[in-house]
Amino acid sequence: MSDSSSTSRPLQSNEGGARGIDARVVAHELLSQILRRRQALDDALAQHPGLNTLEPRDRGFARAMVTACLRQLGIIDAVLSLCLREPLKPRDAAGHDLLRLGAVQLLVLGTPAHAAVSRTVALAEQVGVPHLKALINAVLRRIAEQGELMRLRIDAERKALPDWLWASWSRTYGEDTVRAIVKALMNEPPLDISLRDPSRAEELCGDLGGLMLPTGSVRLARAGLVTDLPGYSDGSWWVQDAAASLPVRLMGDLKDKRVADLCAAPGGKTLQLAAAGAKVTALDRSAPRLGRLSENLARTGLHAEVVAGDAASWNPPTPYDAVLLDAPCSATGTARRHPDVLWLKSPGDIDKLTVAQDRLLASAAEMLVPGGMLLYCTCSLEAAEGPERIAAFLARDSRFTTEAISPDEVGGLADAISPEGWLRTLPHHWGDLGGLDGFFAARLRRAA
Structure with a gap:
């Protein structure tokens, strides 16, 4: 299960400096690994050598940035395009990913603007694009001031999918249904579990604070670390x-x-x-x-x-x-x-x-x-x-x-x-x- 924040309760890194920068460095490396090297999100999270060295809150912040960025990538790129006179060159891909991470902090995660902007700009030199510092600063400051208005200027549901998927799903389900699908995809999902012994459903719902679904699964709105939940170690259930x-x-x-x-x-x-x-x-x-x-x-x-x-x-x-x-x-x-x-x-x-x-x-x-x-x-x-x-x-x-x-x-x-x-x-x-x-x-x- 991904560990992302919700817009109602922003997940932010510690304001103490180094740890926050580390979280953003890790997030940038993860995003690059996924989008540039075509590695699956779960594999990138499992294999990144620095993710688990972060403090728990910073680790959650890094994961939240990457997951939210992927969930709203098309929308974020559409907003960025409104701020750029021309697309960034391929050699500046690292700068593009920095802009994405800065934008998702401002548009989705609710990170304070001063932290999102200043710390993202500070990373430009570290990731090899020092010549883009002024551009990154200007773009993110504009998004901090006008981001919500920019979102209103784009068809967010249409931009949320690659062109080929929008066309494929529209043929199969119709545009209205595709828009309903996209809205659902924008939300962090709950955790569902299947039970070894369905007769214990009521007991486990009480222990876990879960909801019994009509099909027999138990749903948890906020799960935390799965392995720490009651019933995991004794094999009473599994995530599904x-x-x-x-x-x-x-x-x-x-x-x-x-x-x-x-x-x-x-x-x-x-x-x-x-x-x-x-x-x-x-x-x-x-x-x-x-x-x-x-x-x-x-x-x-x-x-x-x-x-x-x-x-x-x-x-x-x-x-x-x-x-x-x-x-x-x-x-x-x-x-x-x-x-x-x-x-x-x-x-x-x-x-x-x-x-x-x-x-x-x-x-x-x-x-x-x-x-x-x-x-x-x-x-x-x-x-x-x-x-x-x-x-x-x-x-x-x-x-x-x-x-x-x-x-x-x-x-x-x-x-x-x-x-x-x-x-x-x-x-x-x-x-x-x-x-x-x-x-x-x-x-x-x-x-x-």
């Missing part, structure tokens, strides 16, 4: 967005059924399957990610057979009663928690992923007993990675038919059920409760 928990819930009674969880790591759905009494085989081709899955199994006291292998070519010794395929995808549906995906993915990525998804579907189909269930899901908002993949699969393989999903299986969320009987959650669904990740799922049945 409420939308991500739905595919397993759609598989019905799994007691003593043999189930393959394909592309299983890091294991949230494996834990759900095991907790439901299934005899689970968790397959993933990444050994390091399987290590994390095994750690989660050990913490929760649940059991699954863990296998390293490529689901596109793996042949199980015995067919399964059910197969869950959480296919690798663009993950655009997770932008509430991972705003970097909006800026790191491209149409070319989608083209490559759909080829892999078709291969995985064909392979999964052969792993089932006659009459078995195939549950396909992706955390993508792209039609090409969801409904289009299932339509193409059903056209190729006449053994399978859709087993329609009903609203009562997903907490009464009728808007999330397509005419075909497939599931499509969107970030603005349950907006009054804090939203959902974007997820697609289709439940298919092989002929007996």
